Amino acid sequence: MIRLSTCVVALLLASVSGPFDAIRGKLGATIIGPNNPNIAVQNPDLFAPPTTDAGSIPNFKWPMSLSHNRLQTGGWARQQNTDVMPIAKAMAGVNMRLKPGAVRELHWHSTAEWAYVIKGSTQVTAVDQEGRNFISTVGPGDLWYFPPGIPHSLQATGDDPEGSEFLLVFDDGAFSEDETFMLTDWLAHVPAAVLEKNFQLSSTAFANVPSKELYIFPTDVPADDQPIPESPFGTVPEPFSFALSKVPATQFSGGTEKPVDSSTFKVSTTISAVEVTVEPGAMRELHWHPTQDEWDFFLEGEGRITVFASQGNARTFDFQAGDVAYVPASNGHYVENTGNSTLKFLEIFNSPQVQDISLSQWLALIPPALVKAHLGFSDEVIANLPKTKLGVVGPASK
Structure with a gap:
């Protein structure tokens, strides 16, 4: 074919x-x-699968284009979780869009929230359990992270006339955006007398509280220099945002990698990631992750992944921008650019650190006789096996 x-x-x-x-x-x-x-x-x-595909592996591809889209006056949101891709047990994702000024209302989750900004800028606010507050404007290619239970808001700025779009990842595959704890939803279900007592205010103060959740709604664009109220307890000790766009990428023969984990983005203790680019004809080398499942989101280009799940089981899927891939821990795999432009995607892990094992490095760092006995490689081939990780490998030389 x-x-x-x-x-x-x-x-x-x-x-x-x-x-x-x-x-x-x-x-x-x-x-x-x-x-x-x-x-x-x-x-x-x-x-028309490659002849190397064999056995049975569950579906590990989900296009966000097939997800139900929740349309709101201020934007939209669509999600992927185990309801649509049962194999993805450790992580779930939400793709969200906000018009300029639109707000994803004040809310919190029982899981952590990790985010990557795809386009535009988003102003985020939060208050932690010690009463310390936080505000930041997060731009394209940058991140935010909120630990479980931390209340926060998301609002598109006016930096881009179209507003903002971002990817949210949660460290639970069964997560549903519909199960979020939202401010207006809660107050709509608290008796008025209790609200008056709690806030020590008269009943008139609550005359305009919505009768149901707002979720995503339009409002004015936030001011660029909008101050945050001064807290008697100060600001959070570690920022909830991270400028990944300003981190230099590691260059390999076939593309780049830009890892981020709790060693650099200290507050992100349950999710780590790598922003990867793969040039045409190149590939993310054959590898596996010892203990972490991998959740991928494709940002640009076209690629394919073959997953090896032991016992003769292997399966190949093709991916385009907007697709999600999922590779269980220890399953061998690669990501190959099959298009004519740069492939760009995110590798995301439910772990504080990024860890992988390179097939070529493994073979280079064990006794040559073992490699020869298994694969029949010549001494010359074994001598040329790389002892450092290849990361993203360029096209094979002719």
């Missing part, structure tokens, strides 16, 4: 109606019955 370029895919999506050849080598046959051409073109390795 011929892999299609981005331009060819675009033309096919606009014009073709099938049939397609579900053929790889001497295997398979044409499809002459009903078929969805959009799905087929975007998933060539599902349509």
Whole structure:
């Protein structure tokens, strides 16, 4: 089967109606019955799997485009959790959009919230359990993190005329955005007399409290120099935001990696991540993560992943921007750029540190006789195995 370029895919999506050849080598046959051409073109390795695929591995791809979108007056939100991708047990994600000035209302979660800003800027506020407060404007490529139970708000600034869009990741695969603890939802379910007693205010103070949650709603764009009320307990000791966009990336032969974990973003104690770029023809090297599941979000380009789950089980999926991938701990895998532009994605882990094991480094750092006995490599090949991690590997030399 011929892999299609981005331009060819675009033309096919606009014009073709099938049939397609579900053929790889001497295997398979044409499809002459009903078929969805959009799905087929975007998933060539599902349509005609590599002959190395075998056994049974649960679906580890979810396009956010297939998620139910919750539309609000100030924006929208769509999510991925175990309801739609059961394999993703350790983490879940929400893709959210806010118009300029729109607010994701004051709320908190029973899980931690890690965020990556895709476009625009978002002003975030929070108060911790000691009464220490925090405010920050977080721009494209930057992060925020709120520990479980910390109340916070998210508001799009006017820096971008379209507002902001960001990715939220939660350290529980069963997380649902619909189960958030929201300020207006709570107060709508507290008797008026109790509100008066708690705040020591008259009943008129609560005349405008909404009767149901606001969730995402429009309001004025926050001022650039908006001050935060002075707390008698000061501000939080470690910031809840992190300027990942200003961190230099590590360059490899085929792309870059930019890791962030609790050693640099100290408050982020349950989630770590790597921002990865892969050039055309290159790949994130064969590797695995010893104890952490990996939740991926594709930001740009096209790629494919083959997951090896032991006992002869392997499966390949193709990915485009906006898709989610999930690789369980210890499962061997790679991420290959199959398009004509740079592939950019996030590797996210439910762990305070990023850890991986490189296949090539492992083989280079054990007795050569063992490698020769297993794989039949020559002494010359073994001598050239890299003793440092390759990270992102460039195209193979001819």
